[in-house]
Amino acid sequence: MTLSLNRRHFLSTAAAAAAASMVPKGAFAATPLTMQAAWINDAEFAGYFLAMDEGYYTSEGLDLTYLSGGPDVIPESTIIAGRADLALTTPDTTIKAIADQGAPFKIIGAQYQKNPIGIVSLVDSGINSPADLVRKTLAVPPVNVISVEAMLKLNGIEAGAVNIVPYAYDPTPLIKGEIDASLDFTTNVPYTISQQGAEATSFLLYDFGYTTYNDTVVVTEDVLKNKRAELVAWLRASRKGWNENFIDPAVWPPKWADTHFKGTGRTIDNEIFFNGAQQPLMETPSGIFSMSEDDIEANLSALGEVGIVGSRDMFDTTLLEEI
Amino acid sequence: MAADAAQSRNTGWRNAIILILIWEIVGRLDLIAGGALPSLSEILLRLWVDRADYPQHVIATLYASGLGFIIGNAIGILAGIIFALSPTTLRLFRGVNIAIFALPPIAIAPILVLTLSGMAPRVVLATLGVYFVTMTATVIGLSQTDKRTSDLIQAYGGTSWTTLRLVQLRGALPTILSAFRIAAPNAVLGAILAEFGGGGRWGLGTYLLGSLGRGEPDRLWGIGLTATAIAGLSYLGFALLSNRFLGATRAVTLNAATPDDATPTKSVGHNFLLTLGTIALPLTLWWAYIKLSGVPDLISKTPWGVIDYLFLGKTAAVAQAKLLQALAETLPITFVGMALGLLFAFLLAICSRLFPQAIKAFMPVALVTQTMPLVALTPLLVLMLGRGTSLTLWVTISVTFFPAFVTLAQGISLVPRGTQELPRAYGAGPWTEMRMVTIPASLPYLFAATRLTVPRALLGVMIAEWLATGKGLGNLLNQSRGYLDFGMIWSVAAVSVLVSIILYQLVVIAERRVLRRFGMQTAE
Structure with missing residues (x-):
């Protein structure tokens, strides 16, 4: 078009x-x-x-x-x-x-x-549930901070326990380990990461209470x-x-x-x-x-x-x- | 002399080749940030692979920036002529002009996308980048004409209109053409920024957005270098044009006439009214824009709407607290960033005098930093610098130093030779000469550079906050979008413009005081 x-x-x-x-x-x-x-x-x-x-x-x-x-x-x-x-x-x-x-x-x-948004990370980092995010750095697009805070709250995690930084659409910092996880469409980013030779894992916010x-x-x-x-x-x-x-x-x-x-x-x-x-x-x-x-x-x-x-x-x- | 020039050109080439070789090796061996900096050959190969993607994106960007360039220059020249003829109008529009100069594009882009549709946000952002440069150049060009020539026209019975047509416009042409050089890359950058956010189908900004998710730096650099090439070529094009056109029209002798005192003394009441108008006019235009665009109150806020949101509405206390916290995070680092940007520009300007060859080799790198969309460099920057103060400062320096450097270098090069040679004759080295003559003599240009730096420093800090640190005004702007908090989106835009204007005015006041003490003229 x-x-x-x-x-x-x-x-x-x-x-x-x-x-x-x-x-x-x-x-x-x-x-x-x-x-x-x-x-x-x-x-x-x-x-x-x-x-x-x-x-x-x-x-x-x-x-x-x-x-x-x-x-x-x-x-x-x-x-x-x-x-x-x-x-x-x-x-x-x-x-x-x-x-x-x-x-x-x-x-x-x-x-x-x-909702397809979820937490994407490299398999090695062992982040498979909200609890695993504690004391980790999570990149979130500013517009989605509201959803992440909701998910953390629903799982009894204090907002301050996770270091939230902006996500600027590029997965490179995740692949290189500068951040531990990022919030994105789980339908999309795992593919990109696999193209870069790394293996990604993800979970949906939906499956942890943000329905x-x-x-x-x-x-x-x-x-x-x-x-x-x-x-x-x-x-x-x-x-x-x-x-x-x-x-x-x-x-x-x-x-x-x-x-x-x-x-x-x-x-x-x-x-x-x-x-x-x-x-x-x-x-x-x-x-x-x-x-x-x-x-x-x-x-x-x-x-x-x-x-x-x-x-x-x-x-x-x-x-x-x-x- | 010819041999000298040829040799210096050779050194220039040699330095550039060394630089590219280092880049190539570093990139190929993935030495920087684990490969986040690709080598030039990788970027070029990738450009070749992607070549089918580019034409439509480039055409869209050229279309929007070209249209913005034409409109911005038309308005700029027209406004410049009116301002030059009527100092009262110039004073009345001072607030509008400074506001347009100080607008941080990343705060304005979301507002334009909210209120306009299709290509309009891109064209407007490009226009805004062009208008101020051309308008200022027109005013300066028209007011700096050789008094002797206009005296001649008047002596033969010419009216002020004939003077304008035969003398002033012709005399202003070099200044206006040199403004085009700066305005053209501005238009390109404005268009790309609006494309990035505005959701169109084509444009380099759109292509960049779609490519970001792939984590492939060679593609991102390819897009960035394409933007650089467009901006650079448009700069070069107008530089050649102005050389062609004007080679023979420069005054041979020096114009010894001092410019008229631009501030005629009027009554206190008159001045008060003018000042009031200066402040009221931008607000009126803002109000009129919203009424004319016909966008509903819910999403577009008039000046009164912003005041209502910040001070009177039921969420005013929360909004104020958020905004004040963001300002407290943004402002201190803006000052530090501004100071460092100026310092860097100053050192660079001095070096360009002392080691011209090294600086020549650095210029292409400097140009790339000015036209490379920073969002494409975010991974590289966060991997190298982390997400703290040092990243914010580096981004701010890279956003601020270039215009300041150009202004300072110009100032330093304009110091009369005679004064420079005096300390030399007494046996002073180049450093002593710098300290005693060149630096004090270019003081007006230091102030002009500071004026240029102020709004850009705020912009740099906001970009870093948006992309990497997640603090301050830059972050608040984006989070507000997530909360659909239209009041806050407008408030952040208004406050960031206001902060820029206030800082700018402070510099102007300091400039007037200091230069008056030294008996110097303001440089533009």
């Missing part, structure tokens, strides 16, 4: 032109919908790329514009500013924004049933009211994309070598590893994006431990029922 570079105005025109060439003549006009992803293009968003390429959105009557994310992009702010209709967010930030600042958000689905979703699908109350049908259509097409993608996680990433994954700086093998690793974190018997009552409760109670007080009405599961 070279499109996301350009101004939105140009973008929508270009996307419309692209869509127009695909839609058979006589089909009714597609409704525009814009989604804000959480990061640059990688396998984390494979289902959406597939659904775009295979025309799942178009056949649902949607003209989807996809915006990639980055370190300074706060997905929630993009939807407040009206530059996107829906955003993939982290539930802790979204719920905190609703609770503290009265932000008008609703969570209408969850891409990851289990949250990730990449929650968030909309504003306005959009929910005015574009309900389109949102359901988006959920349906995206779920179809993810299901197709998970039939064999190794099939799709190579097909995007010259499109979505071109020049991202990452390798296709890395994306295949990522895609396979994320499958068990996303799949659930009731279908991709599901939010069961038990899981919502688990999210709320885990976040409650760090003073983020959410409530059931911040989640709207009725759209999922309409898929």
Whole structure:
């Protein structure tokens, strides 16, 4: 998608032109919908790329514009500013924004049933549970410090017992032993470390009490009211994309070598590893994006431990029922 | 003379080759930080392997920085002309100009991404890097024209407009063109920083972000050197252009006329109003920007919104405590870093006089430190220096020394030959001459260098805090994003700009006092 570079105005025109060439003549006009992803293009968003390429959105009557994310992009702010209709967010930030600042958000689905963030370390360092982190140096991206503090608290470890330093996206200090562990997507970094000739181990924060979703699908109350049908259509097409993608996680990433994954700086093998690793974190018997009552409760109670007080009405599961 | 020049060029080449050989050996043998510093040949090989990735990223970066360069220069020249014609306007906009000069880009990038979309944050950040340099050069260039030529135009009945057109603009051209040289790399760096954070699909900054997770320093250095090459070529391009254009237009004789006293005495009330306007204008522009961008109050804060957040809101006490703690961590080391950066620049400037060849060989290295995105060097730096004070200080020195060095070297080279030769004639060595003549004579340039250093020192400390130490303002800014604490994001940006402005003003006050005592003129 070279499109996301350009101004939105140009973008929508270009996307419309692209869509127009695909839609058979006589089909009714597609409704525009814009989604804000959480990061640059990688396998984390494979289902959406597939659904775009295979025309799942178009056949649902949607003209989807996809915006990639980055370190300074706060997905929630993009939807407040009206530059996107829906955003993939982290539930802790979204719920905190609703609770503290009265932000008008609703969570209408969850891409990851289990949050893929975890503690990654080299096998030799013997860090297999939160308790092993005591007196160790842990690199954490500043935006995720909140999650790590929650996990430590849930496991009865004082925040001061672990030396937390910033993580600047590069695993080299971990491989060279300058830090003992880092917080990252466990679907991603272990592969990189293996490429460097070291062996990594990891555990999910989820498995140690921080039972949250990730990449929650968030909309504003306005959009929910005015574009309900389109949102359901988006959920349906995206779920179809993810299901197709998970039939064999190794099939799709190579097909995007010259499109979505071109020049991202990452390798296709890395994306295949990522895609396979994320499958068990996303799949659930009731279908991709599901939010069961038990899981919502688990999210709320885990976040409650760090003073983020959410409530059931911040989640709207009725759209999922309409898929 | 020709033989001398040829020989000195040879020594320059020899030194550069020695430097590259050492780098090659150190890199190949993984001697530094267990291989975190790759050799030049490894980097070049990697660039070749990755060559298919680069064109679209480079084009995107060139597009954003080029657009920012054009817009920034257009506004800069226009504003410079207006300011040169009307000193009152210049005074009124002083607050805005200093604020733009002092903006730490890493605090502003998140704000731009919050409030603008698509390419706009990149272009704006590039524009901001260009505007101040060109505006200042235009004002100086226009006000320093040879009085004799404008007298001539007036004697023949020319108006002030004809003077501007025929004399001043032409006279200012060399200064403006030399500003372009500095502005062009600024634009490139601004664009790359915004690309890194802003989530677009293409751009060297985006490529860098995607590559970071691989832990492959040769790729990161390849991207950094590409950025260096773009910045360096744009510098070189404008340097050649200005030589071509201006070779023949320099004044042959010295302009002996002293510049007019720029501060006409006005009434106290008039001055008070002007000062008030100077402070109010940046705040008004900030307010207008938010109203015009139409971004909701929840995510964008007006000046009043920040005051409300910090002093009146229900979380004001917590916010204040966090901010004060961050400031207490950031400020002391900023002062130390600034002093060390200046000291390093000063030593370098003196050495460039005493050992010109060694410094020439060092210049390419210096240039790389200015254009290499520091995030790409983080692993190397933390492996070599740890995550404490020494890392922060080194990062701050590397961010501050270059502009200060250029200014100081210029000052030292402008010391009149006659005064230098006097102590020599009395048998003084080069050191004594330095101490007694050159250093005191370049005092105005020391102050000018200090003014340049102040905001950059804060920037350097914030970068180190963000990437490695996890303390202070730089860390607070990023953590606030994790808490979706928009009030704090704006507060940190506002406070960091304010701190820069205050430090800058303190230097200006000291500068005026000291130079007045020595009977010297301010250098720009």
